[in-house]
Amino acid sequence: MTAFPLEAVRARFPSLATKDGASRRIYLDNPAGTQVPRSVADAIGDAILNKNANLGGDFPTSRAAGSIIERGHGAMADFLGCDEDEVIIGPNMTSLTYHFSRMIGRGLKPGDEIIVTQMDHEGNVSPWLQLADDLGLNIRKVPFSTGSWTVEEDVLKAAITDRTRVLALNYSSNLTGATNAVGELVAIAKAAGILTYVDAVQFAPHGLCDVGALDCDFLVCSAYKFFGPHLGILYGRRSVLEKLDAYKCRCSDNALPYRFETGTPQIELVAGLEATVDYIAWLGGECGEDGRRRQKIAAAYSASIAHENALCGELIDGLLQVDDLTVYGITDKARFSERVPTVSFTLADISPQELVNRLNEEGIFCWAGHNYAWEVVHQLGIDPDQGVVRIGIANYNTAEEIAETVEAVQRNVRMLRQG
Incomplete structure (x- = not known):
């Protein structure tokens, strides 16, 4: 494995380039959506300008459009570690979850139970809560531990009953950054016959x-969070998809996955989605992997x-130097394998929006608010109207950007406290 090729990565992203007369931009709003490589934008432009037709026609542009759809499913199959007919592409994760929760609900009966977690984004909570209201189902909420910051196995086991039919859980929190031991949690549910x-x-x-290693029935993700266009993608286990009555x-078409x-x-x-996966595979090649696309993707992530x-360690170290600042999530670098670089914090005497407004004015893009981590803020006792300051790192960020951000946080906190 070669050193991370940061300069080559940044060169692929037009929005990161220094522009004459433009103010600096440090993109740390990445948990809400990343920037995109030029190759993704080019693929989108080429498709809409040169291959713009509906599907199913016997003419060149329609055939080219059909090939785009097939290749997009193939690319995401490589990305997720599954077969092409197990990949469903839709507008976004929340819409896909609403859609599939209703199909899953067709097999549920009044009194059946769905487990949701208090660690999840609202997109994986509200669809199930509303399904329960529609069908007379029961909801069980599983809290996360503020010691481990994860959903712990014994707590999940205690929540399962003989009426539990579905477990909805997240991989990593979009507020704390903590990463669940999803494989172990899925295994507990699977042993009880739970979807x-x-x-x-x-x-x-x-x-x-790696949906095969996780052995989950469904997994959803969003391309615009990993350098791609605004699309949601769902993996569904073929044997489960085949039993679902599609709306x-x-x-x-009644074939998988198109129905x-x-x-x-x-x-x-x-x-653009195919180009996104190819960009990640390119990064794997730059990092020394010369295998197939799936192997290159794995190398890119490593x-x-x-x-x-x-970078996350530098950010947290700098934040913790500020008095009366609370970071929510894992701060021990020895445990960074259990988190993603999404860092949220509050200050005892300064509102998140007040600080974020100042950072945004300096060209440091980040967020204030609950960020749809509705259950998380309520479990932690955070005012949802105030929320947190959230800073999220992507692999195109630099040590210099993190140092500038830490300095800006520390300086603006001092200024706000001095009045």
Whole structure:
């Protein structure tokens, strides 16, 4: 494995380039959405300008559009470690979860139970809560530990009953950054005959998704979190998908995976999705892997994790030098394998928005608020109207950017406290 090729990575992203007369931009809003490589934008532009047709026609542009859709599924199969017909592409993770929760609900009966966690993004909570209201189901909420910052196995086991039918859980928290031991949690659910639905939106930009190793039934992620266009992707275990009664038009394709992809797909964005996966594979090649696309993707993540963890350590070290500042999540560098580089904090005497406004004005892009981690803020006793300051690192960020951000946080806190 070679050193992380940071300069080569940054050269692929037009938005990161210094522009004459432009103010600096430090993108640390990455948990909400990353920047995209030029190759992704080019693929989208080529598709909509030169291959713009609906599917199913016997003419060149329609055939080219059909090839884009097939290749997009193939690329995500390599990304997730599954077969192409187990990949469903949709508008976003939340819409896919609402859609699939309703199909899953067709097999549930009043009194059946769904487990959700208090560590999840609201996109993997509200669809199940509302399904329960619709069908007379029961919801069991599993808290996370503020010692480990994860959902612990014994707590999950205690929540399972003979009426539990679905477990909805996340891979990594979009507020604390903590990463669950998903394989172990899924194994507990599987032993009890429970369907598992994993939200990997926050994990996928920072770690290799391997649905075969996890043995989950469903896993969802969002391409715009890992350098791609605004699309959601769902993996579904084939044997489970085959049993689901799809909400679809009577005359539309009934084959997997297309019976779950209603209407005309966003063809140009799927072209960008393939380019996104190819960009990650390119990074793996730059890091010394010369194997197939899946192996290159794995190599890219191995190198990115090491780079991101170093930056995350510098960020947390700098934040913890500020008096009356609380970081929510794992701060011990020895445990960084159990987190992604999403860092949230509050100050005892300064509102998150007040600090973030100042950082944004300086060209440091980050977020204030609950960030849809609705259950998380409530378990932690954080005012949801105030939320947290959230800073999220991507692999194109630099040590200099983190140092500038730490200095800006420390300086602005001093200024605000001095009045």
